[in-house]
Amino acid sequence: MCLYVIENMRCRFSVSNEEKWEGWSNTPFVNSVEEKIIEYRRKKAESEVVAEQRDEADFFNDMQPKVVQTRRAFIDNYCNTPIQNSNLFAVKIDEVLPSHLGELDNLEDASTYDENEVWDTQIDIESVDKALREQKAKERQERRLARQMEHAKRFERRKE
Known part of the structure; x- marks a missing residue:
């Protein structure tokens, strides 16, 4: 099998060589070589440019905002009662108080004077100061x- 490939290659070379020798004075061979060299140089320059572009770091890529659409929730009014547009600060006199609050109606202001309850309303400041001084003196004596x-x-x- 290797011989066959080599023979085929020889045939190709021989054919191409024969063509070259027949058209010796023609310059298409030289032009085609020059064109191939120019094509090679052009491709190499393009590959270098592409390699440079890949090597450049994109510092601003992560700074671009990511637009995310917000989720929307629809909350249906589960109560089927119609909404009444009324003044929320209006005073309604016609409403009746519940029966368990009826005992508040008999509230009386008893302005009687009771000696037993007066002690918390009339505090003698002088006696309090005297008691504090005695307490501090006792603590100083102990120290x-x-x-x-x-x-x-x-x-x-x-x-x-």
Whole structure:
């Protein structure tokens, strides 16, 4: 099989060589070689340009906004009652209060004076101040006694 391929190639070369020798004075062979060289150079230049374009980083590609259509939800009025256009701030006098609130009607203002309930309304500020001063004095006395006891313990340790 290899021989057959080689023989076919020889035949081709021989045919092409014969054609070349027959048309020696013609320049199409030279033109075709020059054209092929020009074509090769053009393709190489194009491939270099394409390679350069691929190598260039597109820094602004990630900055383009992505347009996403928002989802829309349709909420149907599940209540079949018609909507009434009325003043929401209007006072309705004709409405009746519920029966369990009826006991509020008998509310009376008892303006009687009761000595037992007066203590929370009349606070003697002077007595409160006096009680606070006594409490602070007691706390100071306790701190002073604690310092004296600590001082006495340290003094006894130094003597020993």
